[in-house]
Every structure is written in C-alpha cells, then in structure tokens.
Amino acid sequence: xxxxxxxxxxxVRKGVSKRVRKPASGYKLVRDPVTGLTITQGPARAxxxxxxxIKNLLANxx
Numbered sequence: 037x038x039x040x041x042x043x044x045x046x047x048v049r050k051g052v053s054k055r056v057r058k059p060a061s062g063y064k065l066v067r068d069p070v071t072g073l074t075i076t077q078g079p080a081r082a083x084x085x086x087x088x089x090i091k092n093l094l095a096n097x098x
Contacts, residue, residue, distance in 0.1 A: 062079035
C-alpha cells in the first residue's frame with residue numbers, strides 16, 4: 037500500500053510592525069461638566085491660547 041507523503045512547509049513570517057502608535061500630542065476629547073459639550077483638553081505643558089490669537093486665526097480663515 038503506497039503512503040502519501042505530505043510535504044511540511046514552514047510558515048513564512050514577514051517583519052511587519054503592527055504596533056499602533058498613539059498621537060504624541062496628548063490631546064483628548066472630554067465632556068465639559070458645566071455645558072455637557074465635548075471639548076479638547078490639551079496636556080498640562082501646552083501653552084495657553086488667548087482669545088486675541090483665536091481672533092487673528094479666524095480673520096484669515098476663508
């Protein structure tokens with residue numbers, strides 16, 4: 037009785053990184069306890085943005 041030979045093959049694994057990186061910025065979406073709206077919260081080391089800076093940015097917005 038002939039026996040069937042089964043060739044065993046090694047699985048090929050490629051060196052692909054599947055690591056998911058978090059954004060380095062540290063900003064996250066949180067709910068404002070007063071209004072209940074979703075806002076962005078920056079890291080403690082982030083510089084403060086003044087309303088004058090926001091006005092200047094929005095003045096140049098198309």
